Amino acid sequence: MSSEIYTIGYGNRSIQVFIQLLQKYxxxxxxxxxxNPFSRFNPDFRSKKLELHLINHNIRYLFLGYELGGKPSDLDCYTNYEVDYQKIQSKVFFTIGIEEVININHEGLKTALMCSEQSPLYCHRKALIGDYLQANGFDVRHIDKDGTILNELF
Known part of the structure; x- marks a missing residue:
């Protein structure tokens, strides 16, 4: 069982480069x-099309945006109209999503969490999910804009 969990953002990457990075790791x-699992700028990253690309490369796809998304519909997750990650982390839907990620990891599947923002420094996948997992003993590895791994983010 691995305690490694990766994160990646697609940003302006092509689907080919994105999949190559997933394969590399x-x-x-x-x-x-x-x-919201769609892209206005790159149709390859709309959920259904992305899932087809991944299936063609023997990579499974799972959508957990309702549970782990950075803009929840629950208005109790906001303070002064800003998303409050501590409030999200106290919600049942977040716990369900995190438990799903942990269970998948415990099954031995090498996992990456994906969002649109290429840099983990500016994305909820680091501040909301990655920091939470790291605080709970996981080795969170962020695939950066240039494809290298960032382990320590400040």
Whole structure:
């Protein structure tokens, strides 16, 4: 059982480069944590099309944007109209999503959490999910804009 969990953002990457990065790090399942699983700018990253691309490369796809998305519909998750990650982390839907990620990891599947923002420094996948997992003993590895791994983010 591995305690490694990767994160990745697609940003302006092509689907080919994105999949090459997933293959480089031997990702077996991609968990989409976008609140809204579509892209206005790149149709390859709309959930259904993305899932087809991944299936064609033997990578599983799972959408957990309702549970782990950075813009929840629950208005109790906001303070002064800003998303409050501590409030989200106290919600049942977040706990359900995190438990799903942990269970998948415990099954031995090499996992990556995906959002649209390429840099983990500016994305909820780091501040909301990655920091939470790291505080609970996971080795969170962020695939950065240039494809390298960032372990320590400040």
């Amino acid at each position: 031997e990702i077996q399942i991609l968990i989409d944590v976008r609140t």
